[in-house]
Amino acid sequence: MLESLLRERRVIVCAGTGGVGKTTVSAALGVLAARLGLNVLVLTIDPTRRLATALGLDEISGDVVVPGQRYAGRLTAAVVEPHAIFEQFILAAAPDDAARLRDNVLYRLLATTLSGSQEFTSLVRLHDAVAHGGYDTVILDTPPSEHTRDFLAAPKRIEALFDGSLSRLFTAPSRRRSLVDRWFLGSTRAWLKTLSLLTGAAFVDALAEFFVSIGPLSEVIAERSRRAGALLASPSTAFALVASPDAAKMEQGAQFYRELSEAGYRLEALIVNRTWPLWFAQETDEARKQLDAELSPRLRALHRRMRRYYAETAAGVVGSDFVRDCDATVLPLPEWNTDISGLEDLERIAEFMATAVPLVPGASERAPNREGH
Amino acid sequence: MSDPQEIIFVTGKGGVGKSCVAAALALHEARAGRKVLLAELGERSFYSHYLGFDEASGASPALPGVSLARWDAMACLTEYIAGSTLLPTATSFMLGGALAQSALRTAPGLSELALLGKITASLRLAAYRHDFDVTVVDAYASGHFVALLRAPRGMAEAFPTGPMGRHCGGILAVLRDVAISRYVVTTLPEALPVAEALELCEQIAAEVGRTPRIVVNKLLPEACRREVVRRCGEPRWRNAGYLHAMHAAYARQSDARAHFAEAGYEPTCLPHCFEADASALIRALERQL
Numbered sequence: 001m002l003e004s005l006l007r008e009r010r011v012i013v014c015a016g017t018g019g020v021g022k023t024t025v026s027a028a029l030g031v032l033a034a035r036l037g038l039n040v041l042v043l044t045i046d047p048t049r050r051l052a053t054a055l056g057l058d059e060i061s062g063d064v065v066v067p068g069q070r071y072a073g074r075l076t077a078a079v080v081e082p083h084a085i086f087e088q089f090i091l092a093a094a095p096d097d098a099a100r101l102r103d104n105v106l107y108r109l110l111a112t113t114l115s116g117s118q119e120f121t122s123l124v125r126l127h128d129a130v131a132h133g134g135y136d137t138v139i140l141d142t143p144p145s146e147h148t149r150d151f152l153a154a155p156k157r158i159e160a161l162f163d164g165s166l167s168r169l170f171t172a173p174s175r176r177r178s179l180v181d182r183w184f185l186g187s188t189r190a191w192l193k194t195l196s197l198l199t200g201a202a203f204v205d206a207l208a209e210f211f212v213s214i215g216p217l218s219e220v221i222a223e224r225s226r227r228a229g230a231l232l233a234s235p236s237t238a239f240a241l242v243a244s245p246d247a248a249k250m251e252q253g254a255q256f257y258r259e260l261s262e263a264g265y266r267l268e269a270l271i272v273n274r275t276w277p278l279w280f281a282q283e284t285d286e287a288r289k290q291l292d293a294e295l296s297p298r299l300r301a302l303h304r305r306m307r308r309y310y311a312e313t314a315a316g317v318v319g320s321d322f323v324r325d326c327d328a329t330v331l332p333l334p335e336w337n338t339d340i341s342g343l344e345d346l347e348r349i350a351e352f353m354a355t356a357v358p359l360v361p362g363a364s365e366r367a368p369n370r371e372g373h
Numbered sequence: 374m375s376d377p378q379e380i381i382f383v384t385g386k387g388g389v390g391k392s393c394v395a396a397a398l399a400l401h402e403a404r405a406g407r408k409v410l411l412a413e414l415g416e417r418s419f420y421s422h423y424l425g426f427d428e429a430s431g432a433s434p435a436l437p438g439v440s441l442a443r444w445d446a447m448a449c450l451t452e453y454i455a456g457s458t459l460l461p462t463a464t465s466f467m468l469g470g471a472l473a474q475s476a477l478r479t480a481p482g483l484s485e486l487a488l489l490g491k492i493t494a495s496l497r498l499a500a501y502r503h504d505f506d507v508t509v510v511d512a513y514a515s516g517h518f519v520a521l522l523r524a525p526r527g528m529a530e531a532f533p534t535g536p537m538g539r540h541c542g543g544i545l546a547v548l549r550d551v552a553i554s555r556y557v558v559t560t561l562p563e564a565l566p567v568a569e570a571l572e573l574c575e576q577i578a579a580e581v582g583r584t585p586r587i588v589v590n591k592l593l594p595e596a597c598r599r600e601v602v603r604r605c606g607e608p609r610w611r612n613a614g615y616l617h618a619m620h621a622a623y624a625r626q627s628d629a630r631a632h633f634a635e636a637g638y639e640p641t642c643l644p645h646c647f648e649a650d651a652s653a654l655i656r657a658l659e660r661q662l
Contacts (some may be wrong), residue, residue: 017386018514048565144387144516198454199483200535242389247649248419279614291627295604298596303615309647316649337621339565 018144384558403438
């Protein structure tokens with residue numbers, strides 16, 4: 001059950017592809033945790049303006065105690081901001097190189113494209129929160145990506161990138177010749193020459209300078225990444241997958257579950273968002289018959305059609321290989337009538353999560369784990 | 374005299390039905406007698422799973438007259454490098470090794486450029502000319518798509534001289550060309566998706582100077598609205614969850630349409646077909662276009 005998950009784990013990572021409602025679900029899990037008496041931090045990625053307002057995030061940066069709350073525990077929220085975090089990180093780790101790095105055109109492009117900085121900064125933030133924040137529970141909303149495994153792979157990929165070998169590749173013994181000349185030695189450098197023919201020498205120059213500048217940071221970045229990776233793999237971390245009920249997303253979810261299991265991680269909850277509208281879940285036989293009897297043919301047909309569609313969707317979720325094979329708690333959430341505009345809306349979702357009967361109870365044996373890592 | 378080839382980029386927030394809308398558009402063009410390529414971007418194929426699309430043959434029984442392809446950014450980059458150099462790809466990368474691969478992957482913008490290069494190749498380089506009249510691209514969702522569009526300008530500004538700068542210029546010209554490129558933003562008739570769609574339209578306009586067409590998906594049939602509103606006003610239906618939910622949904626739908634009208638858009642409206650099967654859904658959507 002979600003309740004025991006929140007009590008027993010230190011970190012809950014909410015993964016899932018874009019557009020499934022991860023940020024909202026993460027925030028609702030935070031509310032649920034606070035209601036249970038926990039001191040909880042929700043790290044969001046890209047909250048909508050309304051959600052940010054509801055959480056008190058629009059004015060202040062950093063960790064914000066969510067205003068207007070009345071829970072047994074305490075709910076704190078923060079937004080993961082890649083540029084800011086990356087900058088702070090670089091400034092702290094290598095102040096002398098920071099200016100040069102920031103001026104490197106590739107660094108600027110890197111910070112504005114989505115090539116891994118979001119995953120890295122989320123992980124840095126997570127690690128800091130767990131290590132120094134004094135929270136019972138940290139809930140991490142992950143960056144939207146086509147593949148939920150992108151997030152998992154980030155620590156290793158970043159480690160590989162910044163373990164120093166790349167900067168050694170670009171560091172040349174002699175400073176007298178131009179940067180580009182110096183690398184045209186050896187087979188690897190011949191490849192760089194190839195690249196420079198395509199992209200121009202200036203690009204390869206900037207690439208080289210980027211890796212040289214990042215050299216001093218390599219150790220720090222790689223170490224942070226390693227620690228974040230260890231945190232993800234720790235028994236006190238659990239993964240919750242947020243999906244939508246359509247077959248494509250469920251299939252992606254199944255794939256993610258397989259990848260997680262193979263890598264030794266734990267998927268403990270599958271939350272299927274917007275599975276069916278609330279009216280469908282709550283419609284009594286009596287109500288249905290009344291509608292059937294009294295609506296016009298057109299509206300009756302629409303009602304029937306919609307019922308059939310949502311029943312098929314529900315059956316698709318329940319009958320999917322994924323749900324049958326995985327041992328995670330499966331909780332379908334309904335589609336609400338309104339957008340999330342305030343804390344009350346999140347509380348409604350949290351209440352539903354607390355009281356709904358999940359489809360699959362999930363593994364009942366779970367070692368409570370509050371150790372450090 | 375032949376019309377210039379066209380490219381239609383279909384984007385929108387994740388989860389709004391972008392892929393099905395793109396497929397419906399492709400089917401529509403094919404039904405009009407044009408030769409169509411439907412290209413999805415990314416490492417995983419949606420169409421192969423749900424439409425019985427065979428990657429080898431590039432066809433699907435669900436989409437007669439449409440050829441399908443899947444393009445992945447890193448693969449395009451590899452292809453680009455192989456095609457532009459004298460060395461075969463395998464050798465290139467062996468020489469470079471894993472570190473070179475890492476460097477390439479990190480170098481921002483390169484793979485995006487390669488992808489855009491591939492999408493626009495037929496329009497720019499005689500050697501790459503294919504004979505499709507229309508290429509419908511099931512593109513990335515909002516943020517990723519904007520990042521993709523920004524890559525050429527970012528690169529050209531950072532590295533104005535050299536071969537890459539020239540390619541960027543050519544690619545941008547195609548993306549901006551009124552006769553060639555069209556942009557479709559898919560959304561839902563709800564407050565948040567509408568606001569995001571309008572923002573996305575602005576961002577696209579800022580990058581390529583083009584105003585996207587908006588497609589609003591999953592609309593409720595207007596024919597049932599009046600009865601729903603009427604019954605909701607009657608005490609006997611006070612507890613009918615279905616009717617009240619529909620009432621709220623119709624209200625959101627009106628608000629959405631009003632919002633678009635205010636912003637000066639006349640969106641194409643597609644109904645919610647309440648159809649779980651992708652092939653059937655795409656056929657149903659196509660009939661509405």
